Amino acid sequence: MRRAGLLARDIGAELTLLHVVDDDQPTDLVALETREAERILGEQIGAVAELRGLPSRALVIAGDPFDGILRAAASTEAGLIVMGAHRKQLLRDVFVGTTIERVIRAGPFPVLMLNGEVEQPYRTALAAIDLSEPSVLAMRTGIALGLPAGARLGLVHAFLPLAKGQMFYAGLSQDTINGYVADERIRATNELIAFLEANGLDDNGQPMCVVEEGTAFEVISKAVAQVEPDVLVMGTHGRSVLARMQLGSVTEEVLRSLDILAVPPVR
Incomplete structure:
Protein backbone atom coordinates (compact mmCIF):
# COMPACT_ATOMS: atom_id res chain seq x y z
CA MET A 1 0.00 0.00 0.00
CA ARG A 2 2.82 2.41 0.85
CA ARG A 3 4.63 1.88 -2.46
CA ALA A 4 1.39 2.11 -4.41
CA GLY A 5 0.63 5.36 -2.62
CA LEU A 6 4.02 6.85 -3.52
CA LEU A 7 3.64 5.90 -7.18
CA ALA A 8 0.05 7.15 -7.36
CA ARG A 9 1.09 10.45 -5.81
CA ASP A 10 3.97 10.90 -8.27
CA ILE A 11 1.86 10.39 -11.40
CA GLY A 12 -1.52 11.65 -10.16
CA ALA A 13 -3.22 8.26 -10.28
CA GLU A 14 -6.30 6.96 -8.49
CA LEU A 15 -5.62 4.10 -6.08
CA THR A 16 -7.87 1.11 -5.43
CA LEU A 17 -7.12 -1.11 -2.43
CA LEU A 18 -8.31 -4.62 -3.23
CA HIS A 19 -8.97 -7.62 -1.01
CA VAL A 20 -10.34 -10.90 -2.34
CA VAL A 21 -12.38 -13.00 0.08
CA ASP A 22 -12.28 -16.76 -0.50
CA ASP A 23 -15.75 -17.72 -1.68
CA ASP A 24 -15.20 -21.45 -1.07
CA GLN A 25 -16.87 -21.26 2.36
CA PRO A 26 -20.35 -20.70 3.84
CA THR A 27 -22.21 -17.63 2.57
CA ASP A 28 -22.54 -16.11 6.05
CA LEU A 29 -18.78 -16.34 6.57
CA VAL A 30 -18.10 -14.75 3.18
CA ALA A 31 -20.37 -11.84 4.11
CA LEU A 32 -18.71 -11.47 7.51
CA GLU A 33 -15.20 -11.45 6.06
CA THR A 34 -16.26 -9.00 3.37
CA ARG A 35 -17.56 -6.50 5.92
CA GLU A 36 -14.44 -6.89 8.05
CA ALA A 37 -12.14 -6.40 5.04
CA GLU A 38 -14.02 -3.27 3.99
CA ARG A 39 -13.63 -1.86 7.49
CA ILE A 40 -9.91 -2.62 7.66
CA LEU A 41 -9.18 -1.19 4.20
CA GLY A 42 -11.12 1.94 5.03
CA GLU A 43 -9.05 2.39 8.17
CA GLN A 44 -5.82 1.90 6.20
CA ILE A 45 -6.73 4.65 3.76
CA GLY A 46 -6.87 7.09 6.65
CA ALA A 47 -3.94 5.67 8.64
CA VAL A 48 -1.18 5.05 6.07
CA ALA A 49 0.73 8.29 5.53
CA GLU A 50 1.42 7.64 1.84
CA LEU A 51 -2.32 7.33 1.14
CA ARG A 52 -3.51 10.51 2.84
CA GLY A 53 -4.97 12.99 0.40
CA LEU A 54 -4.94 10.55 -2.50
CA PRO A 55 -8.12 9.70 -4.41
CA SER A 56 -8.45 6.20 -2.97
CA ARG A 57 -11.16 3.62 -2.51
CA ALA A 58 -11.52 0.15 -1.01
CA LEU A 59 -12.79 -2.76 -3.09
CA VAL A 60 -13.64 -6.18 -1.64
CA ILE A 61 -14.81 -8.99 -3.88
CA ALA A 62 -15.35 -12.74 -3.44
CA GLY A 63 -13.59 -15.42 -5.46
CA ASP A 64 -10.24 -17.04 -6.02
CA PRO A 65 -7.43 -14.51 -5.35
CA PHE A 66 -5.84 -14.95 -8.79
CA ASP A 67 -9.10 -14.61 -10.71
CA GLY A 68 -10.46 -11.91 -8.40
CA ILE A 69 -7.41 -9.69 -8.87
CA LEU A 70 -7.64 -9.90 -12.66
CA ARG A 71 -11.40 -9.24 -12.65
CA ALA A 72 -10.97 -6.22 -10.39
CA ALA A 73 -8.10 -4.85 -12.48
CA ALA A 74 -10.21 -5.16 -15.61
CA SER A 75 -13.27 -3.52 -14.04
CA THR A 76 -11.23 -0.56 -12.77
CA GLU A 77 -9.14 -0.32 -15.97
CA ALA A 78 -6.01 -0.51 -13.85
CA GLY A 79 -2.72 0.61 -15.34
CA LEU A 80 -0.71 -1.25 -12.71
CA ILE A 81 -1.19 -4.00 -10.13
CA VAL A 82 0.97 -3.66 -7.00
CA MET A 83 1.45 -6.80 -4.91
CA GLY A 84 3.65 -7.77 -1.99
CA ALA A 85 5.71 -10.93 -2.37
CA HIS A 86 4.58 -13.68 -0.05
CA ARG A 87 5.71 -17.00 1.28
CA LYS A 88 5.07 -19.89 -1.07
CA GLN A 89 2.25 -22.21 -0.08
CA LEU A 90 4.32 -25.39 -0.34
CA LEU A 91 2.58 -28.17 -2.29
CA ARG A 92 -0.20 -26.00 -3.71
CA ASP A 93 2.26 -23.64 -5.36
CA VAL A 94 4.26 -26.52 -6.80
CA PHE A 95 1.29 -27.18 -9.07
CA VAL A 96 -0.40 -23.82 -9.63
CA GLY A 97 2.27 -21.23 -8.79
CA THR A 98 1.94 -18.27 -6.47
CA THR A 99 -0.85 -15.77 -6.94
CA ILE A 100 1.65 -13.21 -8.20
CA GLU A 101 3.09 -15.56 -10.80
CA ARG A 102 -0.38 -16.53 -12.04
CA VAL A 103 -1.48 -12.90 -12.30
CA ILE A 104 1.62 -12.07 -14.36
CA ARG A 105 1.37 -15.04 -16.68
CA ALA A 106 -2.37 -14.93 -17.34
CA GLY A 107 -3.19 -11.23 -17.19
CA PRO A 108 -2.51 -8.26 -19.49
CA PHE A 109 -1.57 -5.92 -16.64
CA PRO A 110 1.88 -4.73 -15.54
CA VAL A 111 2.60 -6.08 -12.06
CA LEU A 112 4.92 -4.45 -9.54
CA MET A 113 6.12 -7.03 -7.01
CA LEU A 114 7.43 -5.68 -3.71
CA ASN A 115 10.06 -7.39 -1.60
CA GLY A 116 11.91 -4.61 0.23
CA GLU A 117 11.02 -1.95 2.75
CA VAL A 118 9.48 1.25 1.41
CA GLU A 119 11.61 4.19 2.52
CA GLN A 120 11.43 6.64 -0.39
CA PRO A 121 10.43 6.92 -4.06
CA TYR A 122 12.49 4.85 -6.47
CA ARG A 123 15.73 6.57 -7.42
CA THR A 124 17.36 3.99 -9.69
CA ALA A 125 15.94 1.39 -12.06
CA LEU A 126 17.48 -1.34 -14.17
CA ALA A 127 15.73 -2.57 -17.31
CA ALA A 128 16.48 -6.01 -18.77
CA ILE A 129 16.53 -5.76 -22.57
CA ASP A 130 16.49 -8.76 -24.91
CA LEU A 131 15.83 -6.84 -28.16
CA SER A 132 12.17 -7.90 -28.25
CA GLU A 133 8.87 -6.06 -28.40
CA PRO A 134 8.16 -6.96 -24.74
CA SER A 135 11.43 -5.18 -23.88
CA VAL A 136 10.16 -2.05 -25.60
CA LEU A 137 6.82 -2.27 -23.82
CA ALA A 138 8.50 -2.84 -20.46
CA MET A 139 10.72 0.25 -20.80
CA ARG A 140 7.85 2.44 -21.98
CA THR A 141 5.62 1.20 -19.17
CA GLY A 142 8.28 1.88 -16.56
CA ILE A 143 8.84 5.41 -17.83
CA ALA A 144 5.08 6.08 -18.04
CA LEU A 145 4.70 4.95 -14.43
CA GLY A 146 7.28 7.50 -13.35
CA LEU A 147 10.14 5.10 -12.69
CA PRO A 148 13.59 6.67 -13.02
CA ALA A 149 14.50 7.63 -16.56
CA GLY A 150 17.52 9.09 -18.31
CA ALA A 151 20.77 8.79 -16.39
CA ARG A 152 19.05 6.96 -13.54
CA LEU A 153 17.77 4.16 -15.76
CA GLY A 154 20.35 1.46 -16.44
CA LEU A 155 20.05 -1.26 -19.06
CA VAL A 156 21.28 -4.83 -18.92
CA HIS A 157 21.62 -7.06 -21.98
CA ALA A 158 22.92 -10.64 -22.15
CA PHE A 159 24.62 -12.17 -25.17
CA LEU A 160 25.95 -15.65 -25.92
CA PRO A 161 29.06 -15.95 -28.18
CA LEU A 162 27.85 -19.03 -30.03
CA ALA A 163 31.19 -20.06 -31.52
CA LYS A 164 33.12 -19.88 -28.24
CA GLY A 165 32.66 -23.55 -27.40
CA GLN A 166 33.66 -24.67 -30.87
CA MET A 167 36.78 -22.52 -30.73
CA PHE A 168 37.71 -24.04 -27.38
CA TYR A 169 37.35 -27.62 -28.60
CA ALA A 170 39.26 -26.75 -31.78
CA GLY A 171 42.25 -25.90 -29.59
CA LEU A 172 42.45 -22.19 -30.39
CA SER A 173 44.43 -20.02 -28.00
CA GLN A 174 42.73 -18.26 -25.09
CA ASP A 175 43.76 -14.90 -26.54
CA THR A 176 41.99 -15.75 -29.79
CA ILE A 177 38.86 -16.81 -27.90
CA ASN A 178 38.96 -13.69 -25.73
CA GLY A 179 39.27 -11.54 -28.82
CA TYR A 180 36.24 -13.21 -30.36
CA VAL A 181 34.19 -12.66 -27.20
CA ALA A 182 35.26 -9.01 -27.10
CA ASP A 183 34.14 -8.56 -30.71
CA GLU A 184 30.82 -10.21 -29.89
CA ARG A 185 30.35 -7.81 -26.96
CA ILE A 186 30.90 -4.84 -29.28
CA ARG A 187 28.43 -6.32 -31.77
CA ALA A 188 25.84 -6.90 -29.03
CA THR A 189 26.34 -3.35 -27.71
CA ASN A 190 25.86 -1.85 -31.18
CA GLU A 191 22.73 -3.95 -31.66
CA ALA A 225 24.67 -6.90 -7.66
CA GLN A 226 26.76 -4.30 -9.49
CA VAL A 227 24.17 -1.53 -9.96
CA GLU A 228 22.03 -2.19 -6.85
CA PRO A 229 18.86 -0.77 -8.43
CA ASP A 230 15.74 0.02 -6.46
CA VAL A 231 13.60 -1.79 -9.04
CA LEU A 232 14.12 -4.13 -11.99
CA VAL A 233 12.00 -3.62 -15.12
CA MET A 234 11.50 -6.49 -17.54
CA GLY A 235 9.15 -7.96 -20.10
CA THR A 236 7.87 -11.44 -19.30
CA HIS A 237 8.29 -12.91 -22.78
CA GLY A 238 11.23 -13.04 -25.15
CA ARG A 239 11.78 -13.70 -28.81
CA SER A 240 11.48 -17.48 -28.65
CA VAL A 241 10.12 -20.30 -26.51
CA LEU A 242 13.56 -20.71 -24.95
CA ALA A 243 13.80 -16.98 -24.18
CA ARG A 244 10.33 -17.03 -22.64
CA MET A 245 11.34 -19.93 -20.40
CA GLN A 246 14.51 -18.13 -19.35
CA LEU A 247 12.72 -14.90 -18.54
CA GLY A 248 10.08 -16.82 -16.63
CA SER A 249 12.71 -18.41 -14.41
CA VAL A 250 14.46 -15.07 -14.01
CA THR A 251 11.21 -13.50 -12.86
CA GLU A 252 10.71 -16.22 -10.26
CA GLU A 253 14.25 -15.95 -8.91
CA VAL A 254 14.48 -12.16 -8.79
CA LEU A 255 11.04 -12.13 -7.17
CA ARG A 256 12.67 -13.32 -3.97
CA SER A 257 15.23 -10.54 -3.61
CA LEU A 258 14.27 -7.36 -5.49
CA ASP A 259 11.31 -5.19 -6.39
CA ILE A 260 10.43 -6.01 -9.98
CA LEU A 261 8.07 -4.51 -12.53
CA ALA A 262 6.95 -7.38 -14.79
CA VAL A 263 5.26 -6.24 -18.00
CA PRO A 264 3.39 -8.88 -20.04
CA PRO A 265 3.02 -8.69 -23.82
CA VAL A 266 -0.03 -7.12 -25.39
CA ARG A 267 -2.76 -9.76 -25.59
Missing part, protein backbone atom coordinates in the same frame (compact mmCIF):
# COMPACT_ATOMS: atom_id res chain seq x y z
CA LEU A 192 21.37 -2.68 -28.34
CA ILE A 193 22.05 0.95 -29.26
CA ALA A 194 20.41 0.51 -32.67
CA PHE A 195 17.43 -1.20 -31.02
CA LEU A 196 16.93 1.72 -28.63
CA GLU A 197 17.21 4.26 -31.43
CA ALA A 198 14.79 2.36 -33.68
CA ASN A 199 12.17 2.29 -30.91
CA GLY A 200 12.60 5.89 -29.78
CA LEU A 201 14.04 4.92 -26.41
CA ASP A 202 17.17 7.04 -26.64
CA ASP A 203 15.46 10.41 -26.10
CA ASN A 204 17.00 10.92 -22.66
CA GLY A 205 20.57 10.42 -23.78
CA GLN A 206 22.65 7.27 -23.56
CA PRO A 207 21.78 5.36 -20.36
CA MET A 208 24.27 3.22 -18.51
CA CYS A 209 24.41 -0.16 -20.27
CA VAL A 210 25.67 -3.46 -18.90
CA VAL A 211 26.33 -5.85 -21.80
CA GLU A 212 27.76 -9.15 -20.61
CA GLU A 213 28.28 -12.69 -21.79
CA GLY A 214 26.02 -15.33 -20.26
CA THR A 215 22.45 -16.48 -19.85
CA ALA A 216 19.75 -13.98 -18.98
CA PHE A 217 19.63 -15.03 -15.33
CA GLU A 218 23.41 -14.95 -14.89
CA VAL A 219 23.83 -11.52 -16.45
CA ILE A 220 20.84 -9.95 -14.73
CA SER A 221 21.97 -11.29 -11.35
CA LYS A 222 25.46 -9.84 -11.80
CA ALA A 223 24.08 -6.51 -12.98
CA VAL A 224 21.73 -6.29 -9.98
Whole structure:
Protein backbone atom coordinates (compact mmCIF):
# COMPACT_ATOMS: atom_id res chain seq x y z
CA MET A 1 0.00 0.00 0.00
CA ARG A 2 2.82 2.41 0.85
CA ARG A 3 4.63 1.88 -2.46
CA ALA A 4 1.39 2.11 -4.41
CA GLY A 5 0.63 5.36 -2.62
CA LEU A 6 4.02 6.85 -3.52
CA LEU A 7 3.64 5.90 -7.18
CA ALA A 8 0.05 7.15 -7.36
CA ARG A 9 1.09 10.45 -5.81
CA ASP A 10 3.97 10.90 -8.27
CA ILE A 11 1.86 10.39 -11.40
CA GLY A 12 -1.52 11.65 -10.16
CA ALA A 13 -3.22 8.26 -10.28
CA GLU A 14 -6.30 6.96 -8.49
CA LEU A 15 -5.62 4.10 -6.08
CA THR A 16 -7.87 1.11 -5.43
CA LEU A 17 -7.12 -1.11 -2.43
CA LEU A 18 -8.31 -4.62 -3.23
CA HIS A 19 -8.97 -7.62 -1.01
CA VAL A 20 -10.34 -10.90 -2.34
CA VAL A 21 -12.38 -13.00 0.08
CA ASP A 22 -12.28 -16.76 -0.50
CA ASP A 23 -15.75 -17.72 -1.68
CA ASP A 24 -15.20 -21.45 -1.07
CA GLN A 25 -16.87 -21.26 2.36
CA PRO A 26 -20.35 -20.70 3.84
CA THR A 27 -22.21 -17.63 2.57
CA ASP A 28 -22.54 -16.11 6.05
CA LEU A 29 -18.78 -16.34 6.57
CA VAL A 30 -18.10 -14.75 3.18
CA ALA A 31 -20.37 -11.84 4.11
CA LEU A 32 -18.71 -11.47 7.51
CA GLU A 33 -15.20 -11.45 6.06
CA THR A 34 -16.26 -9.00 3.37
CA ARG A 35 -17.56 -6.50 5.92
CA GLU A 36 -14.44 -6.89 8.05
CA ALA A 37 -12.14 -6.40 5.04
CA GLU A 38 -14.02 -3.27 3.99
CA ARG A 39 -13.63 -1.86 7.49
CA ILE A 40 -9.91 -2.62 7.66
CA LEU A 41 -9.18 -1.19 4.20
CA GLY A 42 -11.12 1.94 5.03
CA GLU A 43 -9.05 2.39 8.17
CA GLN A 44 -5.82 1.90 6.20
CA ILE A 45 -6.73 4.65 3.76
CA GLY A 46 -6.87 7.09 6.65
CA ALA A 47 -3.94 5.67 8.64
CA VAL A 48 -1.18 5.05 6.07
CA ALA A 49 0.73 8.29 5.53
CA GLU A 50 1.42 7.64 1.84
CA LEU A 51 -2.32 7.33 1.14
CA ARG A 52 -3.51 10.51 2.84
CA GLY A 53 -4.97 12.99 0.40
CA LEU A 54 -4.94 10.55 -2.50
CA PRO A 55 -8.12 9.70 -4.41
CA SER A 56 -8.45 6.20 -2.97
CA ARG A 57 -11.16 3.62 -2.51
CA ALA A 58 -11.52 0.15 -1.01
CA LEU A 59 -12.79 -2.76 -3.09
CA VAL A 60 -13.64 -6.18 -1.64
CA ILE A 61 -14.81 -8.99 -3.88
CA ALA A 62 -15.35 -12.74 -3.44
CA GLY A 63 -13.59 -15.42 -5.46
CA ASP A 64 -10.24 -17.04 -6.02
CA PRO A 65 -7.43 -14.51 -5.35
CA PHE A 66 -5.84 -14.95 -8.79
CA ASP A 67 -9.10 -14.61 -10.71
CA GLY A 68 -10.46 -11.91 -8.40
CA ILE A 69 -7.41 -9.69 -8.87
CA LEU A 70 -7.64 -9.90 -12.66
CA ARG A 71 -11.40 -9.24 -12.65
CA ALA A 72 -10.97 -6.22 -10.39
CA ALA A 73 -8.10 -4.85 -12.48
CA ALA A 74 -10.21 -5.16 -15.61
CA SER A 75 -13.27 -3.52 -14.04
CA THR A 76 -11.23 -0.56 -12.77
CA GLU A 77 -9.14 -0.32 -15.97
CA ALA A 78 -6.01 -0.51 -13.85
CA GLY A 79 -2.72 0.61 -15.34
CA LEU A 80 -0.71 -1.25 -12.71
CA ILE A 81 -1.19 -4.00 -10.13
CA VAL A 82 0.97 -3.66 -7.00
CA MET A 83 1.45 -6.80 -4.91
CA GLY A 84 3.65 -7.77 -1.99
CA ALA A 85 5.71 -10.93 -2.37
CA HIS A 86 4.58 -13.68 -0.05
CA ARG A 87 5.71 -17.00 1.28
CA LYS A 88 5.07 -19.89 -1.07
CA GLN A 89 2.25 -22.21 -0.08
CA LEU A 90 4.32 -25.39 -0.34
CA LEU A 91 2.58 -28.17 -2.29
CA ARG A 92 -0.20 -26.00 -3.71
CA ASP A 93 2.26 -23.64 -5.36
CA VAL A 94 4.26 -26.52 -6.80
CA PHE A 95 1.29 -27.18 -9.07
CA VAL A 96 -0.40 -23.82 -9.63
CA GLY A 97 2.27 -21.23 -8.79
CA THR A 98 1.94 -18.27 -6.47
CA THR A 99 -0.85 -15.77 -6.94
CA ILE A 100 1.65 -13.21 -8.20
CA GLU A 101 3.09 -15.56 -10.80
CA ARG A 102 -0.38 -16.53 -12.04
CA VAL A 103 -1.48 -12.90 -12.30
CA ILE A 104 1.62 -12.07 -14.36
CA ARG A 105 1.37 -15.04 -16.68
CA ALA A 106 -2.37 -14.93 -17.34
CA GLY A 107 -3.19 -11.23 -17.19
CA PRO A 108 -2.51 -8.26 -19.49
CA PHE A 109 -1.57 -5.92 -16.64
CA PRO A 110 1.88 -4.73 -15.54
CA VAL A 111 2.60 -6.08 -12.06
CA LEU A 112 4.92 -4.45 -9.54
CA MET A 113 6.12 -7.03 -7.01
CA LEU A 114 7.43 -5.68 -3.71
CA ASN A 115 10.06 -7.39 -1.60
CA GLY A 116 11.91 -4.61 0.23
CA GLU A 117 11.02 -1.95 2.75
CA VAL A 118 9.48 1.25 1.41
CA GLU A 119 11.61 4.19 2.52
CA GLN A 120 11.43 6.64 -0.39
CA PRO A 121 10.43 6.92 -4.06
CA TYR A 122 12.49 4.85 -6.47
CA ARG A 123 15.73 6.57 -7.42
CA THR A 124 17.36 3.99 -9.69
CA ALA A 125 15.94 1.39 -12.06
CA LEU A 126 17.48 -1.34 -14.17
CA ALA A 127 15.73 -2.57 -17.31
CA ALA A 128 16.48 -6.01 -18.77
CA ILE A 129 16.53 -5.76 -22.57
CA ASP A 130 16.49 -8.76 -24.91
CA LEU A 131 15.83 -6.84 -28.16
CA SER A 132 12.17 -7.90 -28.25
CA GLU A 133 8.87 -6.06 -28.40
CA PRO A 134 8.16 -6.96 -24.74
CA SER A 135 11.43 -5.18 -23.88
CA VAL A 136 10.16 -2.05 -25.60
CA LEU A 137 6.82 -2.27 -23.82
CA ALA A 138 8.50 -2.84 -20.46
CA MET A 139 10.72 0.25 -20.80
CA ARG A 140 7.85 2.44 -21.98
CA THR A 141 5.62 1.20 -19.17
CA GLY A 142 8.28 1.88 -16.56
CA ILE A 143 8.84 5.41 -17.83
CA ALA A 144 5.08 6.08 -18.04
CA LEU A 145 4.70 4.95 -14.43
CA GLY A 146 7.28 7.50 -13.35
CA LEU A 147 10.14 5.10 -12.69
CA PRO A 148 13.59 6.67 -13.02
CA ALA A 149 14.50 7.63 -16.56
CA GLY A 150 17.52 9.09 -18.31
CA ALA A 151 20.77 8.79 -16.39
CA ARG A 152 19.05 6.96 -13.54
CA LEU A 153 17.77 4.16 -15.76
CA GLY A 154 20.35 1.46 -16.44
CA LEU A 155 20.05 -1.26 -19.06
CA VAL A 156 21.28 -4.83 -18.92
CA HIS A 157 21.62 -7.06 -21.98
CA ALA A 158 22.92 -10.64 -22.15
CA PHE A 159 24.62 -12.17 -25.17
CA LEU A 160 25.95 -15.65 -25.92
CA PRO A 161 29.06 -15.95 -28.18
CA LEU A 162 27.85 -19.03 -30.03
CA ALA A 163 31.19 -20.06 -31.52
CA LYS A 164 33.12 -19.88 -28.24
CA GLY A 165 32.66 -23.55 -27.40
CA GLN A 166 33.66 -24.67 -30.87
CA MET A 167 36.78 -22.52 -30.73
CA PHE A 168 37.71 -24.04 -27.38
CA TYR A 169 37.35 -27.62 -28.60
CA ALA A 170 39.26 -26.75 -31.78
CA GLY A 171 42.25 -25.90 -29.59
CA LEU A 172 42.45 -22.19 -30.39
CA SER A 173 44.43 -20.02 -28.00
CA GLN A 174 42.73 -18.26 -25.09
CA ASP A 175 43.76 -14.90 -26.54
CA THR A 176 41.99 -15.75 -29.79
CA ILE A 177 38.86 -16.81 -27.90
CA ASN A 178 38.96 -13.69 -25.73
CA GLY A 179 39.27 -11.54 -28.82
CA TYR A 180 36.24 -13.21 -30.36
CA VAL A 181 34.19 -12.66 -27.20
CA ALA A 182 35.26 -9.01 -27.10
CA ASP A 183 34.14 -8.56 -30.71
CA GLU A 184 30.82 -10.21 -29.89
CA ARG A 185 30.35 -7.81 -26.96
CA ILE A 186 30.90 -4.84 -29.28
CA ARG A 187 28.43 -6.32 -31.77
CA ALA A 188 25.84 -6.90 -29.03
CA THR A 189 26.34 -3.35 -27.71
CA ASN A 190 25.86 -1.85 -31.18
CA GLU A 191 22.73 -3.95 -31.66
CA LEU A 192 21.37 -2.68 -28.34
CA ILE A 193 22.05 0.95 -29.26
CA ALA A 194 20.41 0.51 -32.67
CA PHE A 195 17.43 -1.20 -31.02
CA LEU A 196 16.93 1.72 -28.63
CA GLU A 197 17.21 4.26 -31.43
CA ALA A 198 14.79 2.36 -33.68
CA ASN A 199 12.17 2.29 -30.91
CA GLY A 200 12.60 5.89 -29.78
CA LEU A 201 14.04 4.92 -26.41
CA ASP A 202 17.17 7.04 -26.64
CA ASP A 203 15.46 10.41 -26.10
CA ASN A 204 17.00 10.92 -22.66
CA GLY A 205 20.57 10.42 -23.78
CA GLN A 206 22.65 7.27 -23.56
CA PRO A 207 21.78 5.36 -20.36
CA MET A 208 24.27 3.22 -18.51
CA CYS A 209 24.41 -0.16 -20.27
CA VAL A 210 25.67 -3.46 -18.90
CA VAL A 211 26.33 -5.85 -21.80
CA GLU A 212 27.76 -9.15 -20.61
CA GLU A 213 28.28 -12.69 -21.79
CA GLY A 214 26.02 -15.33 -20.26
CA THR A 215 22.45 -16.48 -19.85
CA ALA A 216 19.75 -13.98 -18.98
CA PHE A 217 19.63 -15.03 -15.33
CA GLU A 218 23.41 -14.95 -14.89
CA VAL A 219 23.83 -11.52 -16.45
CA ILE A 220 20.84 -9.95 -14.73
CA SER A 221 21.97 -11.29 -11.35
CA LYS A 222 25.46 -9.84 -11.80
CA ALA A 223 24.08 -6.51 -12.98
CA VAL A 224 21.73 -6.29 -9.98
CA ALA A 225 24.67 -6.90 -7.66
CA GLN A 226 26.76 -4.30 -9.49
CA VAL A 227 24.17 -1.53 -9.96
CA GLU A 228 22.03 -2.19 -6.85
CA PRO A 229 18.86 -0.77 -8.43
CA ASP A 230 15.74 0.02 -6.46
CA VAL A 231 13.60 -1.79 -9.04
CA LEU A 232 14.12 -4.13 -11.99
CA VAL A 233 12.00 -3.62 -15.12
CA MET A 234 11.50 -6.49 -17.54
CA GLY A 235 9.15 -7.96 -20.10
CA THR A 236 7.87 -11.44 -19.30
CA HIS A 237 8.29 -12.91 -22.78
CA GLY A 238 11.23 -13.04 -25.15
CA ARG A 239 11.78 -13.70 -28.81
CA SER A 240 11.48 -17.48 -28.65
CA VAL A 241 10.12 -20.30 -26.51
CA LEU A 242 13.56 -20.71 -24.95
CA ALA A 243 13.80 -16.98 -24.18
CA ARG A 244 10.33 -17.03 -22.64
CA MET A 245 11.34 -19.93 -20.40
CA GLN A 246 14.51 -18.13 -19.35
CA LEU A 247 12.72 -14.90 -18.54
CA GLY A 248 10.08 -16.82 -16.63
CA SER A 249 12.71 -18.41 -14.41
CA VAL A 250 14.46 -15.07 -14.01
CA THR A 251 11.21 -13.50 -12.86
CA GLU A 252 10.71 -16.22 -10.26
CA GLU A 253 14.25 -15.95 -8.91
CA VAL A 254 14.48 -12.16 -8.79
CA LEU A 255 11.04 -12.13 -7.17
CA ARG A 256 12.67 -13.32 -3.97
CA SER A 257 15.23 -10.54 -3.61
CA LEU A 258 14.27 -7.36 -5.49
CA ASP A 259 11.31 -5.19 -6.39
CA ILE A 260 10.43 -6.01 -9.98
CA LEU A 261 8.07 -4.51 -12.53
CA ALA A 262 6.95 -7.38 -14.79
CA VAL A 263 5.26 -6.24 -18.00
CA PRO A 264 3.39 -8.88 -20.04
CA PRO A 265 3.02 -8.69 -23.82
CA VAL A 266 -0.03 -7.12 -25.39
CA ARG A 267 -2.76 -9.76 -25.59
